[in-house]
Amino acid sequence: MSISLQDAAATGASERETAIRIGELSKRYAGGTLANDRISLSVPRGTTLGLLGRNGAGKTTLVRQITGELRPTSGSVHVLGVDVIAEHTRARALMGVVPQEAEPFEHLRPHEHLALFARMRGLSRSAARRRADELIGQLGLSDHVKVQARQLSGGLKRKLLMGVALVGDPRVLVLDEPTTGLDPHSRREVWALLSTLRGRGRTIVITTHYMEEAEELCDEVALISAGRIYRQGTVEDLRSQCRNRFKAVYESGGSRQVVHGESSEDVLAELAWRGVEAFSLSKASLEDVYLELTAEALEA
Secondary structure: OOOOHHHHHHHHHHHHHEEEEEEEEEEEOOOOOEEEEEEEEEEEOOOEEEEEOOOOOOHHHHHHHHOOOOOOOEEEEEEOOEEOOOOHHHHHOOEEEEOOOOOOOOOOOHHHHHHHHHHHOOOOHHHHHHHHHHHHHHOOOHHHOOOOHHHOOHHHHHHHHHHHHHOOOOOEEEEEOOOOOOOHHHHHHHHHHHHHHHHOOOEEEEEOOOHHHHHHHOOEEEEEEOOEEEEEEOHHHHHHOOOOOEEEEEEEOOEEEEEEEOOHHHHHHHHHHHOOOOOEEEEOOHHHHHHHHHHHHHHO
16 A cells, blocks of 8 residues: 555644544453443643543543553554553653552652652752752642651642652643542642643643533543443533533522523523523533433443
8 A cells, every 4th residue: 555745744744733542442351341442532732631431431441551551452552653552661751640549659758759750750869859849839748848658648649649740741641530539729729730731732631520620621521431432522512412501500499400401592491481580590511411421321
């Protein structure tokens, strides 16, 4: 088969524009469970993709294959053009990773942690200390620099692991539920940091159960159901695929009532029929969209 110069140029441009490319990826565990089923996915450079799905839908299996921690049964994964399966070490060096169940070294303090991993990334001793100082401030860990990791709360440990992922200033971040265990204030701090990285052109893949987090951070979301990508697009794209695109909330008899509809006119007509005069009208939230589309996936 011959390839024209034009086709080759287009392929090269596509590779340059794509940070993560997944083709027909499947993972079947030894017991027979098919966790991922022929997933194909493309993440453009400089964007943030949220992976959403129920527990057991296949999200963590997918991110573990992206990072090379888990070998696929079939299919391919490329990160910044590097084959993750064939060149695992080279591909992993391009990524910062926060696994779902990782734990820091118990006896090390936060600054020691970050400086150690900075050295492992090739920074000089002085540069590693400066990078650790920078991340300590960004992550709000300044009050805990003298505390061993085993004495930190679960939320602070997650922030420290986020720092470890960021220490080498990677071009791609893969974060598996990075804000689990964080209080609302700390979660917002991590959001602010991720938004800054997104603005600097970093590519981020994030799994989360927090719909507000996905809506705040992600350019696109992908819904995973039974090991397959069931829907992918912007929140607005997914909302347009729903029957209930708008909702109104009002109080009646001391309880909260919700009216859904395909259009705002449908919702207003229903409210008028019910005789409701005081209400709040809005588009369906990502949580509403997620619940409708995943219920549809389960029915299918």
